[in-house]
Amino acid sequence: MTNEASAPASSPHAQFEFLPASNGEPAIVRAAGDIDLTNVGQFQAALDHAAATSSAITADMTAVAYCDSATVRALIMAARQTRLTIQVSTTGPISETLLKVSGLDQIATVVTLD
């Protein structure tokens, strides 16, 4: 066994982007890269902020390479506060299986993009 001394470059951490609501369009939280324990809090904060300022949120997850149940939990929390639409990609981590077992597909609108 070897301990790794440094993180390989191929592990991009997530970037979060918040676009406020305008012209009747919902607020958008856009995530990209990997979301895990270390940064799911930022994602949650971005969703909370969006939910506080807008009656509807779109979470754009199409550029997310990795996420786990903590991310799904954050999305569920947001969906309880506001009208949530989640955009996912067919090859991304949030698969149909995950949506079903988490029940996320029942409380949020899911749009799958190619």
Added chain:
Amino acid sequence: VALTADAEPGSGTAALFAADEEVGRDLAAVNWAATPLGLPGSWPQSLQTAVDILLSSRFSMWMAWGPELTFFCNAAYRRNTLGRKYPWALGRPASEVWAEIWDDIGPRIDTVLATAKATWDEALLLFLERSGYPEESYHTFSYSPLRDDAGTVVGMLCVVSEETERVIGERRMATLRDLGSDPSVVRTEEETLDFAGRQLDRNRRDLPFTLTYLFGDGGTARLAGSTGIVAGHPAAPAALMAGDPDPVWPVATLLRGESALVSLVSARFAALPAGAWSEPPIQALVAPLAQQGGPPYGFVVAALNRYRSLDEGYRAFAGLVAGHLAAGIASARSYQDQQRRAEELAELDRAKTTFFSNISHEFRTPLTLIMGPVQELRGRLAGADPAVREEMEVISRNGLRLGKLVNMLLDFSRIEAGRMQASYEPADIGQVTAELASVFRSAVDRAGLAFMVDCPAQPEPVYLDRGMWEKVVLNLLSNALKFTFDGSIRIAVRGEGSQAVLTVADTGIGIPEQEMPRLFERFHRIENTRSRSNEGSGIGLALVQELVQQHGGTITASSTEGVGTTFTIRLPFGHAHLPAGALVPAGHAAAVSASADPFVQEALRWLPGTAQDGGGTGTHSVHEEIPPGNDTDSSAADSSVLAGLARPARVLVADDNADMREYLARLLRSAGYLVTTVTDGQAALHAVRAGAPDLVISDVMMPRLDGLGLVAALRADARTAAVPVLLLSARAGQEASIEGLRAGADDYLVKPFSAAELLARARASVELARFRNRESQFRRTLIDSLQEGFFLTDQEGTILEANQAFMFMVGHSPDGLPYRWPHPWIPDPDADPDGWAEAAQAFENYKGHGGGRYTIPVRHPDGHTIWLACSSASLPSPDGHGRLFVGTARDVTAERLAGQREATLAGFAAALAASGEISEMLTTAAREIAAAVHASQVTTALWSSDGKAAITGWPRLAPGQGASAAVTGALEVIRHQPAASVAVLPGDVGASLLAAPLDGAGSSAIAAEFPAGRPVSAEVRELFSVLTSHLAQVLAKARDYEQARTVALTLQHAILAPTELPHGFAARYTPAVPPLEVGGDWYDVIPLPGQRTGVVAGDCVGRGLPAAAVMGQLRSASQAVLLRAPGPAEALADLDIFASRIPGAECTSVFCAILDPAAGTVVYSCAGHPPPILVTPAGDYHLLDQARSLPLAMLPDDWRRSEATVTLPPGATLMLYTDGLVERRNQPLDKGIDAAAVTVAEHAQDHPDDVADHVMSAMTPAAGYADDVAVLIYRHPPAPLTVQVPAEDPACLALLRARLRQWLSAAGIDSREATDIMIAAGEAAANAVEHATVGRPAGAAPVQISLTARAAPTMVQLTVQDTGSWRSPPADRDQPAPGTRGHGLIFMHALMNDVTINPSEHGTTVTLTKDLKP
């Protein structure tokens, strides 16, 4: 829903030709079985569609189809062109139908058939025999190719518009225009006929030859002009005698003023010239040259174009030519008459002067002989009887008076003849005048009047001819005494600057205002005035004026009726103004000569108490004897002129001087004119614009707008430019008159002028104007008779004049002329920016290039847009300023729409040809149609066999968005209509829809939507029909093609390698010959018993379909033999046998191997195939180049195939390929293999798919692969992954993921499966982090997380282990409480096939297993 489909559903021949009832019926009657096309029921769809389009169109079209180019045409073509050949022509070979012009059109049709490119001919001259004779006709047409269902050109479509009327009309118009273009107004008869002849000779098509005869005395006709025929030809005798019983031309008929049509088919007309044609004319129209109110001037013989019928237009043309010749002759003769009259008048004037001069002399001699003896007798009879003395006095007085009159006449004659001999001597004008005045004192005193003489001596001398001056002063004083009954007469001389001024003022009756202008006129007498005597010659004041003028002075009069009159004479001091030769030194002649006596004597006689002869009535006869002068002459002439006019001429007089105005008015009225007077130029302008008079007589100096300004304003406006203007001015001299004429005045008269002169000039001007009017009347009739639009514009684009045809086309009234740019019919820049831009561009060109040809859109007031083709040419403006443009306009809307439709259809076809599959094609079609017909939305629907409609549209429908209910309904309604139907249907909220089926089978349709307020025009509907018909054809072809392609692909895939490769494999295949997806190369992966896998790569000889056929059989065979054979060598040996029996299979190269992943070995054998490459994860590579032998079926009988075995290291990559990948011209095979091996080595740890992509792209030659290429890659499962990270490190999770991601890729795990594995592993690792951080006692050893991953060919197993303590999940797994990571375990279970959790006091181990799809 209102359905207005064009065609009714039906079947058989009738339905095919249903688009036109009449032509359709005749087409149906053709015996088609006898033509190469066969019965209509058997016709291909493309022919049926073409025939339907042809019959539906209102544009003139014919088409030819098939090997004999069988002829079809529509109703428009029948009507316009085919004529009597209908219906004979239907179904016949085109070369037979148009045999007479086949030399012209045959090669064009051949070109279309050979090149599939359309031809275009504009106004081609063709001699059609459609009316029973070869007819000159012009056609603009295009031939475009027609294709059959297979896309082969088998026919052609001709869209034709006949331009015969236009071409011939333009030609005739040009001749008439040229005839009218004579720049000189006045010509002799000969010049006129010469000019006309040159113009007629330029049109030998309509006038092969012409002869112009003029009648002379006795009805003899003399040849005065000819064109196109030589002098001396039997048809052109120099003279036709009146009595000839059988003249060449029907002189008697012509003399009666009637036209005649003469046949030229007789011996006397042999060898006639043919004009512009190859055959001589067969008819001539002979028309009289009519003279108004008289017998014809002559006649013109116009030989007729034998290739045109003598229709109304031709007759009118010949008539206009004759009319023009007649007008020219009339003009020339009238000019000659005028010239002669003017010369006669001048001669008369000269004779009159000579007569007066002579007669005066003749009178003086007898007078002298009377007066001498009378004076003698008076002396002798001094003591005689008082009665005798009284008689003597009467004789003496009247003798004196007669002498005075004769002298005055003589003076005039001298002045007029320029023979007045004056001798100017320096004199004190005050003194001389005072002496003359004193002579009159007694007479004035006796009349009881005060006589004031104020004539002081002047400081400077005035040069006077004493005799003349005496007459001046005595005449004025005599005049004053005559008309003054009480008050005074005052004569005064004073100096005023450089002039001496003499005034003679009285307090007499004064002169009526209207008489003032004629005061100094010769022989003019003021009638009905109170005077001391009725006698008077009317020449006194005229003579005074002449004499004063001789002295270089001026005389003016001012008078107020009842108050008095003052005459003022101004003479310059000194002699600078006098001719030096007439100066003499100061003499010593008596101030008053003997000639003063008659004046005084006469005056005394008027006075009461001195009248010896009863008031002087006896002198009345003298007045009568004086010739009455010009007045009478001119009024006689005037009345004769006016009698010749149809109505009295109207004259407008403009003068600010009321006297002058009144005077002129009276003068003109007396001559029979209708006179209107105005006080200035502005008022005159208004009056002329309200109604143009025949003449304007205007003073030059006027307030507001002077005479020159008036002329300029009149000339600037086309409506008034022709009104003649006669200017009157007090300014004499050539310069002044030139200025007036330059301003545009027709004539110029200097005041003072005589009444006769004015009337003569007025008469000339009116006559000229009348003449001009006749010309313009002729012109107007001419242009109004044209069917083409005609207009006249100035440089600013203002339409000054236009004929009825033009105004009708643009839909505006001629009353609105002139129309300034932009004309009201030009499209509005806001509503129709394109149309406006087009018109504005044409206007700029027109301004820039001075006319030319252009086509502009015109917005007719009724709402539709028409297109006018205009042709204009510039000519100098008649007023000499700038240029005018004469243009013709023709409505080319139909042609333009047809042209646009052609262009649109061509663009549409090109766009469709460029699009590939059907859905793309439909989107393209929708876009193109929307643009072409300006639809807001175009929607297409394709119904599949299960009844579902695939909807596409333009603008594109958003995903999931369907068509509107109205559109869907329309598509449903129209889809079952027969092909080529078009329906107009109501859309949503006032919108309208156009819908058409795209086949006759009810499985496709198209609809175009137009916004509310945009009704669908017939043009749009027709365009839509044409485009959708074409789309239907293309769509039918595309569907056939697509179907065939699907079948082919299905078959290809069936013989190609498996589409689903087992885990760990990747393959690429590139056939050398598109669009086939198979070639001679192949690869195969065959699962074998015992977890083993057979892999094969092969290469048949050849390429393309034949090689693929062989390949398919060998591939099937190899699958079978591998399942049976114990090893690769035996399998190849079996294939050898197989290949020897399949033609073309010999010499196929094959590499065959059996993989055993569990054992990590490869057993292989090679039949002449390039060696596969084996690469380790570290990037070392070697070739599988053992066990090599010859290709299939090439092995000698006693040879055996061998085998070799090679070990597969974990994570190794094996690549099989065919030689197309590595073989390069001029390069050893080894080099290519080496390059491929290096590329694989560089990507030794990448996913097999990525390796395949890298190899294919790295090896691609610059020009692409020339041969089939097959590549098969196998990745052996890699060595297990082991990673350990400290849980406290925040980056530990990212680290784990990165390593796992890389390993999964190297193991060739598919991306969906890899993502699932990543998430499950991530959840396990996250749990481990929590174990390490939550609830750990302080000082505990740092927690380590380790991850292990193992790959087998069909499964992946991961182990996540930590050194912390396990935390149980909540009881309810489905309802995770907020704040917990309850989903983690659920996700692991959902994503993995097996999850095992092993908690212990030393930590937790999670084992995750995922089965890979086979």
